[in-house]
Amino acid sequence: MNTTLCYIRNENNEYLLLHRNKKENDLNEGKWIGVGGKFADGETAEECVCREVFEETGLTLTDYHLHGIIKFVSDTWEDEDMYLFSATGFTGEVKTDCDEGELAWVPKDEVLDLPTWEGDRYFLKPLLDGRDRIDMIVEYEGDRLVRHEDISAPIDTIRSSVITSPHGFSTRVGGVSDGKFATLNLGMNRGDEVARVTENWNRFLASAGIDTREFVCGKQVHGNTVHIATKEDMRRAYDKYPDGRDLIECDGYVTAECNVPLAIFTADCVPLLLEDVEAGIVGAVHCGWRSTASDIEKNTIDSFVSLGSDVKSIHAAIGPAIGKCCFEVGGEVIEAMHDLIGKEVERFYTPRADKYMLDLRGVVRYRLVMLGVMDANIETVGECTMCNPDRYYSHRGTKGNRGSLACVISRRFSCK
Numbered sequence: 001m002n003t004t005l006c007y008i009r010n011e012n013n014e015y016l017l018l019h020r021n022k023k024e025n026d027l028n029e030g031k032w033i034g035v036g037g038k039f040a041d042g043e044t045a046e047e048c049v050c051r052e053v054f055e056e057t058g059l060t061l062t063d064y065h066l067h068g069i070i071k072f073v074s075d076t077w078e079d080e081d082m083y084l085f086s087a088t089g090f091t092g093e094v095k096t097d098c099d100e101g102e103l104a105w106v107p108k109d110e111v112l113d114l115p116t117w118e119g120d121r122y123f124l125k126p127l128l129d130g131r132d133r134i135d136m137i138v139e140y141e142g143d144r145l146v147r148h149e150d151i152s153a154p155i156d157t158i159r160s161s162v163i164t165s166p167h168g169f170s171t172r173v174g175g176v177s178d179g180k181f182a183t184l185n186l187g188m189n190r191g192d193e194v195a196r197v198t199e200n201w202n203r204f205l206a207s208a209g210i211d212t213r214e215f216v217c218g219k220q221v222h223g224n225t226v227h228i229a230t231k232e233d234m235r236r237a238y239d240k241y242p243d244g245r246d247l248i249e250c251d252g253y254v255t256a257e258c259n260v261p262l263a264i265f266t267a268d269c270v271p272l273l274l275e276d277v278e279a280g281i282v283g284a285v286h287c288g289w290r291s292t293a294s295d296i297e298k299n300t301i302d303s304f305v306s307l308g309s310d311v312k313s314i315h316a317a318i319g320p321a322i323g324k325c326c327f328e329v330g331g332e333v334i335e336a337m338h339d340l341i342g343k344e345v346e347r348f349y350t351p352r353a354d355k356y357m358l359d360l361r362g363v364v365r366y367r368l369v370m371l372g373v374m375d376a377n378i379e380t381v382g383e384c385t386m387c388n389p390d391r392y393y394s395h396r397g398t399k400g401n402r403g404s405l406a407c408v409i410s411r412r413f414s415c416k
Contacts, residue, residue: 001078002195004049005036006064006085007127008057014105015128016057016094017114021101027077032106032114036085044198045083053087056098063089068135068152069176069199070123075141081176081195084134086127118145135176153183155207156391160317162379165275165282166261167409168208169319169382171391175200180401185393187265187404188238201237205261210410213237215261217406218248220286224294226252226303231260252285252296254303261410267395268327268385270364271319271407274300279309282411287364289329293336297367311372316365319407320382320392324359327386327396328352337363341370 008016018035020028037052039045050061064087072080094103106114108128112121119138126134133154139147155174159167175184176199181192184200202213214234218227227233227250235241253262254274262284264271269288275281285291285300304314329349334356337345344366348359361380369375385392385405393402 001080002039002045002048002083003036003080004039004045004052004083004085005034005070006049006053006061006087007034007124008053008059008061008087008090009108010105012105013108015108015111016059017104017106017111018056018098018100019102019104022098023100028117031116033116033120035103036082039195045085045195049083049085053090056100057103058095059090059092061087061090063087065132066199066202067127067131068133069196070134071137071178072119073137073139073147081193083195083199084123084127119148122148122150151183155184155203157204157207158319158382160273160319160379160381162315162377163273163275163317163409164277165409165411166209167273167317167407168204169271169273169317169407170204170405171320172393172403172405173391174207175203177403180398181403185403186406187267190403192403194238198237204406205408208408208410210261210408212259212261212410215263215408215410216248216253216255217263217265218250220251220265221249222286222288222290223249223251224291224296224299225250226254226283226285226296226299228303228307229253229255229260229262230257234260251288251291252283252300252303254281254283254300254307255411256281256307258411261408263406263408265404265406266319266321266385267393267402267404268322268397270321270361271405272297272300272364273317273319273407273409274304275315275409275411276304276309276313277315278313279304279307280411281307281309282409284407284409287360289333289336289358289360292360292364292367293333293340295340295367297364298371301368301371301373312374314373315377316368316373316379318361318364318378318380320385320405321361322386322394322396323361323384324348324350324357325384325387327358327360328355329358330355333358341366
């Protein structure tokens with residue numbers, strides 16, 4: 001169950017609380033809590049909290065902040081993800097006939113003195129103290145609190161020194177998913193809870209310096225198609241296009257438009273971000289071995305040039321991917337890489353029995369140099385995804401039982 005709870009503060013440093021004393025068979029009977037309720041179908045956390053606050057209090061929120069998710073676990077009631085908000089801006093007057101109970105403004109230093117759930121005190125105190133990020137597990141057996149665990153963690157986003165545009169390569173650290181998806185799963189077709197993945201995307205985009213919640217992403221097919229993207233291609237996580245068209249099927253995006261974030265997914269394959277500041281172009285590419293064998297790198301560079309780029313002005317960042325230490329491939333992959341870059345491929349693999357250990361990131365970098373990108377303008381960041389399971393998802397390492405990483409870039413320079 002997904003719910004929201006909001007603690008609204010006025011200019012007198014008082015919080016609007018709801019004394020639950022009207023409904024029959026109310027789980028929260030007699031308790032003092034914030035204002036909120038269950039998600040409606042298709043709602044985001046922000047939409048839910050604004051609707052619930054208006055319905056229960058008559059106030060319209062104008063300035064509010066999502067602190068995180070409180071995960072309630074119980075042997076009696078349905079497990080719950082509660083999206084915890086505070087608010088300091090609103091319009092309207094507090095109504096006097098709330099069906100849920102009686103609303104009252106309570107001085108900040110008295111909030112924790114009122115009757116509430118024992119577990120609520122563990123997230124209320126940091127909220128009242130002004131802490132930005134609050135993620136927590138609260139477990140009950142019946143009415144008895146048996147565990148509370150602060151699981152707040154900063155987003156661990158990797159950046160490149162050769163890219164100036166807002167960008168980032170994700171890790172699996174700092175999100176709200178759990179189990180095999182713990183914690184920053186960005187994959188939208190892995191079976192994770194939709195609301196959690198949406199929140200993960202909100203956090204990742206913010207960590208990359210991107211303030212929009214819409215971005216360009218489609219269906220990756222391990223091919224070499226590169227799509228020149230526009231604002232019309234943007235969507236929120238899980239959203240469909242309003243005109244009913246299908247998701248874009250491609251493995252690379254390039255755009256010359258401002259504030260059009262481009263995102264691709266990986267979980268061992270090579271993520272590639274590019275920019276040309278002078279021409280005002282950025283790109284994001286999924287460089288699996290099949291895409292690389294079919295020369296998606298050339299199609300990407302050609303797309304940059306078609307938009308007015310000089311190849312020597314392009315900067316490229318190659319992100320976390322499976323390394324030569326772990327990427328075991330057959331002879332057909334080596335032959336495909338040989339067809340792509342010639343005899344130099346021998347620099348990037350080591351034979352092992354009847355298999356080969358391939359440095360795919362090295363091949364991608366070398367191919368970019370062959371295409372005219374200056375080697376000094378290319379940077380490789382991050383570690384082997386399979387060797388570092390605590391930091392990355394790895395498809396090979398988990399036999400596909402995993403979440404997804406992503407990378408994103410958005411042009412903001414020279415925007416009017």
